[in-house]
Every structure is written in structure tokens, then in C-alpha cells.
Amino acid sequence: MTARAHAPAVSLVPHTHWDREWYEPFQRFRLRLVDLLDEVLDRAEADERFRFTLDGQMAAVDDYLEVRPEHRDRVLRLVRRGQLAVGPWQILLDEFLCSGENIIRNLELGHRRATELGSPMPVGYLPDMFGHCAQMPQILSAAGLDHACVWRGVPAGVPGHAFRWQAPDGSSVRTEYLASGYGNAAYVFSDPGHFAGRMADLGRRLAPSFGADPVLAMYGTDHSAPVGSLVKLVADLDPADVDVTITTLADYIGQRDPHDRSLPVVEGELRSHANANILPGVLSARPHLKQALARSERLVERYAEPFAALWSAEWPEKFLDMAWWRLIDASGHDSVTGCGVDETATQVFARISEAGHLGQAVRDRVAGGLARQVARDAVLVLNPTPAAREDLVTVDLEVPDEWEDIAVELPDGSRLPAQTDVRGERLLLSETLPGEELPAFLPRVHGRELFGSEITHWSCDNERRVLEFGVARHGGDTPFDVEAVRTAVTGASGDWTVRITRAAQRTVTCLARVPALGWTSLRPVPGGQADEQAEARTEAARGPEPVRAEGRTLSNGLVTVTALDDGTLRVTSADGTVLDGVGRIVDGGDRGDSYNYAPPGTDRLVETPRSLRVAAAVGGPLRASLTVERVYDWPEAVDRTADRRTATSRPGSVRLDVELRVGEPFVRLDLTLDNASLDHRVRCHVPLARPANSSHAEGQFAVVERGRTAEGGFSERPVPTFPAHGFVDAGGAGLLLTQACEYELLDDEVALTVLRGTGWLSRNIHPYRAEPAGPQLPIPDAQMIGTSTVSFAVLPHAGDWHEAGLAEAGEHFRHPLHAAPGTGPLEAQPASHEGLSVEGAVMTSLRRRDGELELRLVAASPEPTTAVVRGAFAGARRVGLLGDQDSRADGANPGDAPVVDAGTVRIPLRAWEIATVRLAE
Secondary structure, three states: OOHHHHOOEEEEEEEOEOOOOOOOOHHHHHHHHHHHHHHHHHHHHHOOOOOEEOOOEOHHHHHHHHHOHHHHHHHHHHHHOOOEEOOOEOOOEOOOOOOHHHHHHHHHHHHHHHHHOOOOOOEEEEOOOOOEOOOHHHHHHHOOOOEEEEOOEOOOOOOOOEEEEEOOOOOEEEEEEOOOOOOOOOOOOOOHHHHHHHHHHHHHHHHHHHOOOOEEEEEOOEOOOOOOOHHHHHHOOOOOOOEEEEOOHHHHHHOOOOOOOOOOEEEOOEOEOOOOOOOHHHHOOOHHHHHHHHHHHHHHHHHHHHHHHHHOOOOOHHHHHHHHHHHHHHOEOOOOOOOOOHHHHHHHHHHHHHHHHHHHHHHHHHHHHHHOOOEOOOEEEEOOOOOOEEEEEEEEEEOOOOOOOEEEEOOOOOEEEEEEEEEOOOEEEEEEEEHHHHHHHHHHOEOOEEOOEEEEEEEEEOOOOEEEEEEEOOOOOOOOOHHHHHHHHOOOOOEEEEEEEEOOEEEEEEEEEEOOOOEEEEEEEEOOOOOHHHHHHHHHHOOOOOOEEEOOEEEOOOEEEEEOOOOOEEEEEOOOOEEEEEOEEEEEEOOOOOOOOOOOOEOOOEOOOOEEEEOOOEEOOOEEEEEEEEEEEEEOOEEOOOOEEOOOEEEEEEEEEEEEEOOOOOEEEEEEEEEOOOOEEEEEEEEOOOOOOOEEEEOOOOEEEEOOOOOOOOOEOOOOOEEEOOEEEEOOEEEEEOOOEEEEEOOOEEEEEEEEEOOEOOOOOEOOEOOOOOOOOEOHHHHOOEEEEEEEEEEEOOOOOOOOOHHHHHHHHHOOOEEEEOOEOOOOOOOEEOOEEEEOOEEEEEEEEOOEEEEEEEOOOOOOEEEEEEEOOOEEEEEOOOOOOOOOEOOEOOOOOOOEOOOEEEEEEOOOOEEEEEEEO
């Protein structure tokens, strides 16, 4: 046997892991990126043996070409020659802190951009994410990718360098496991004089994990470029010692059998600490970023796109594309995670806000167009959910003062109740001015806008010396000429009174009945004065019990909530499930960093407020509320020298706004914290109704069951804090969420992290982690000094999460109806129009593509189901996840054409299956 037979075979993959923004803001990192890629392109063109893998994300290419647009053809040639591997992602995301739809759009955008340059790398490369979500194998497989490549989160039971990763629906991908990380060969070139020996040692050390396959040696790390002598150093190696081939990750993994059934199977999410740090503290660092991203995602996914797809004559593609670019950019694993410097967090927040502004603009343009079909004394109401809905909206209405009560009339003539929340001031201004200054008052008028309203009439009384303007929500059809006013007051003398009066206005909460993904109009009418036919229709339509407020108790027949003497809540459902002590606040120290929580050696928990006030319940019959205000003495900081919290304290106030609405089986909670302390974690505790050893949490297209422990084994403490995106449920306590949150299941409670303040990006010495996660840099803004609010709801229930309808309740909670004032002529006829309805599955996206409606559904059920879609369409067909006909459609043939019968299509789905459907009108 020759020496060569004993020499390890090594596939060397030169690459860089490019954190787009992290311990430096984006533009500073980009300058270094341009230098790196200038060097890489030169080397690749100079020697065809050179290969480079560009981190699986197109963002690095786009950021480079924005500065070097003249180099696009160079990049294209290298991609097509196989020397440069790009894509398939647009950015390397955090999988738990964005929506599932954001993940798909990320892959869609990256795949498209990489295809424009030749071909995307056919590998779902996920090298540095802080764990992986359960449905990622289905997403990759449905996008036509047979392979994944991961590092963090893999459980201890994986023996080799590959496994089959299976999603909840049963689909799977072959997954390359970077057991020693994405930089397992980063050190071998640090001293060229020892390169040969180090490469041979690496090959021999890793060979047992690879068996008959060549060792995968990842040469690169964060923001690194390969040495200039790479090709020569490899060429000079003696193949009798180590047989090294320079390749790309795409070529290496492309030689593996994607259907190898001998591989061990790993199911669901990857969040084990056994072989690598997963840095779970990023779930709670800078919570305002998570809140902002979730809000902007909902605006774009569930309002702007569906409303424009169904109700706009023009598809606002460019605006929505700009929104998605920003949402995807913000999802980066060093962006929304909050583990960067303060400058990075500021830029990420601004980017997320811009995406939200774009979503608002599109939503409001669509609503504005529909509002022109609604009389200006009425209100337009839009439904963002694909099911008919009876729900509350709060609107400003102009109604006569003599109306004691108000109802709203639907287009069919039936009437639903309304509740006056606030009566607006009639007199907005009464100001005395010298007559000669009256013309100087007129620049306050902008067109016909004055004090946020429109001028309906004006008068000038020379005898009484009164200039009066009447304003209302809409100015109507009467023209207004500011020059006529100027003429009337020119030459005035003496003291004049300028008065501005507004039409009688009230802020009203009313019940609205709106078709699925449709819209309707509501017209205010005097309450208690309906005609007999309207009364009969209204009586027949009467639904749930009204909300009652009495003392410290709210009740609506489905759930009752009472504020207790200690400031917590007792929440009881109609089935008798009781959660006693909801809203208990526990504050503890944190001497960790943005990546990992860690208590000080001697911690001091603060659970008892120094003062407490409970306001009496008010409101009804449609909604009612009460408020609990508590002030705590929270230690000022952590004394790191003494490893304990300081004896000095600062006041920390916690305001809990409790609201109950008609027909809802849950209680809404807004928790507002005013924080002045450093280095601590605040959690809101919700008790269980019955013992539970596991929790269920809704994330990205799945509900995941988790125990009360986490698998450890590497260098960080396996703290069992987990992510939840839509809801978390345990022991009859369901928490509906509006953002990605961190939670922990304790003995008899769920603890939801509502604030975590830390002043360091990473710490070199960390109680819960043996090695730094990044540079030790101060991040004072991450201490979260100031006021912040977390909104969630509590739903007590019998049975499990599925039987209790938590997914449906969460949809309702997160997606309120949208109202806008009518702007059409008074004679406009009341109208109601249905858009599209979905039963048996959850809609995650509805948009226009290639002149058709594209609908994405997920079977949010542990059992197979059939999605039933109804609407004004003539044909329907399944397509691949990326929308193309050549991709696999989640296990079905994308060319199959489901039978459409009278605008109805039925789509059989496996449990947790994601389906993409094109609807032709």
C-alpha cells in the first residue's frame, strides 16, 4: 500500500464569514468588504485554480457592486466559471426573530439576485445562526435545495459530519454539519512555514468524522481574506502527506448524495448547546428592535400586500420591494438580534422603521382609494384576515351633540352597538388679537386645513369684531377662499376675537362586521331610535355578552379578570380555568452581555413593590379597562467587583393596562416600564392552571414543544430560555404575543422577559460562557434606560393549545381591523365587499405575481387538513415556494391544477405543510 493511500483527503474551502454590521456599523464594514473583494477578484482572475465561497449571502455582492458597479461583469464571469460561489440567501438571518414569511422572501430575493449572476449556490448555508427553526428543512426543500449546512444548535447524538434534518411536515434535507465551526481551518495559514504540517494534522484529526468522504476544511473566519500565497502553498504540498483540493462549498456538498438514507435523522429545531454556543441572550437584548420588526412585518405582510393585491388597480411593486429589502436586511443575525454596537442598533431600527413607513403608505393609499367610495359621514373598515369577522374599531365620528347614544349601521341596514370613549372639544381656539394683526393670522391656514381639520365655513362680524372659522373632519364641497378672508379683515382696528369651533366629534368604539379580506362601510346613527325593521335585523344579529366593569373586575361572559390586592390579576375562563397571580413582576441582576444572560454571584430578586395603586374598572359595553400601577426599588446596577447588586436603588415603575373586549376569550395587557437601573432582567410571570412539564411555542410556520431543560455540553450554560413568536402555552396558560419574545417555563409559571439591560456587547469573562462571543465593547444604549411597552394577551383554557384555538386567537389579536374616514359624496351608497376567504389553514402571504394572485398557506395543525379557499378566481395551481414552475411544491407536483368549482378550491395538506398557490382571475 502506498503512502498516498494513508494520506487524508481534504477539500479546502476558502471563504469569508461577512457580518454585514456588528461591532462596527454597516458602512465601516463595507469599506473593508470592498478591499477584500477587490483582492479576491484579482486572485481568481490571475489563477483559475483559486476558489472562493462568499458566505451564502448576496448582500455582500450587492454591497460591493454598489461601490464597484464596473466590476459586475467580473463577478458574473467568476460565478459562471465556478470560481466564486454566491447565494442562495440575501442575508444570513436570525431564524427566530423574524417572521416565517421574511425567511422565504430572504431566500427568494437571494436566489433571484444570484441567478442574475449565473447560478446560486445550491446549499442552504446557515453557518452562524444562533440555532435553527423547525421548518427550515421544509423551506429549503420546497425551494429546490437538497442540502443545508449548519454549525450551531446540532444535538449531541450526531456522530459524523452529516445528518438528515427533518421538518414537522416530514420533508427533509441532507445537512452538512460544521462540527468545528465555519473556521475549522482558519489557523492553518497563520504561519506559512508550518502550513504543511498543520494541514496534515487537521486532515488526520477530522478524518474519523468524515469516513470515506474528504475532510471539509473551512478556511476563513469573520471578515477575513485568504493569504495571497494560498494556491502555491497548496500546490507545494506533498500528496503523500495530505491530499488537498481547493474547492467551493457548493462543489464539495454537490458531490454528496442528497438522498442518503443511512444518515441519522434529527427532527425539528436545532437549539442544543451540546457542540457550540447558541448565545440565547440575543432573544432579549434590545427588545425594541424585535418589537419594531414584528410591527413592520405585519404592516407589509398582512395589510399592504393583501389590500393592494385585492383592492388596488395598480400593484405598487417598487414600494413593496423597498419595504422587503429593508425587512430582510434587518433580519441579519447581528442586526435585529441587538448584539452589535449602539450605532448598528440605531441604523437597524431606522431601516425597520422605513419598512414600516412603506407598508403604511401602501396600506393607506389602498384605503384612501376605497374611502372615496364611502360617504364622508361614514367610515371604511378593512379586514386583514381571510375570514369574516365581527370585531371592534375605534374611530373619530362627527355626530350631533343631541345624540345621547350612538350605533353604527351596516350596508344591509342592521345596526351594531357603539361606545363613546371621548367627547371632543367644540371650541378649539378663542384668541384676542389687534385688528391690524388679523392678516398675520391667516398663514396658519394651509389650503383649507386648520388645527388638523378642514374649514367648512367662516364669518367676519365687524360689529362684534369676531372672526370665526368652523372646521370639521371634511370640508365638504363648499369652496374656501383665504383671499376673501384677507380682504374682509384688512383695515380692521381695535381688539378682535378669533374663534375656531369644530363640529361635534366623539371618539367611538364600535362593533363592525367585515367580510373575509374585504371591506365595509359603517354609518353612525342615533342609538335607541332604530326603525322596526332595523331593530329586528339588529336583534337577530346580537352576539356575545357585553363587557361589564365593576370595582376591580372586568367580565365579558367568556373571561373574567380581577385585580388583586398585590397588584396581580386573577383571570378565569368560562370553562372554570383559573390563572391566579397573572402579572407578577420579578427583577433580578444581570452581569452578562448581549449574547448571554448571567446573574451575579449574589443576586437580589425584587418582587414586592414599594407602592401600589389599582384604578377602578371603567368602560363597557364593548370594551372596559383597569390600570395597576406599581413602583419598585430596583438596585442601581451590578457591582462587578463584589459580584452582587448594589445597595443603592432607583425607582422602577410598572404600569399594567388591562383591557377586556366583547367576544374575546382573552384579556389584553399593555405593560409599560419606566427603567432607570442598569444590569438587570425584568420578567412578567403568568401562573399555570395545572402542572406542565413542557411548553408549546408558535414560531416560523410551526408550533414547537419544549421541555424545562436545555441540552448542554459545550462552553455555555444551557439556560432553558426559549423564543416564541406568535404565542406560548403551558398548563392552560396561553400568552398571545405581538413580537418575538424570550420565555422560560418554571415550576408553576411561565416567565416572559419584558426587559433586559446590559452594557456590554460581549465580555471576555462571563459566568455562563467560557469564551467571548465578540469584542468587549460598551453598548450603553442596550441598558434600555427610559420607557418601553410590551403588549400581550392571556388566554386561560382547558385542553391543549390546538383545542383552545390559540393560533386563531393569536391571528385575531395581532391583526386588528383597519378603519379610515370616508371621503366620498354624501349620496354614496353603503357597500360591503368580500375579498378572499381561507379555511383549514393559516394565510401568511397574499400578493400579486406575474399578473396573478399568489397565496401562501400553512397547515398550522398537528393533523392533516384541507385548506378551502374561496374568491373571485377562475383557476388555481400549486407552485414552488419561490413561485416558479420548476421548483418542487412542498411534495406536490407544481404543475398540478387543483379543481376550481364556483370560485372554490380545496387543497389537501399534510400536518404543518407550507403551500404556495397561484389564483388566476
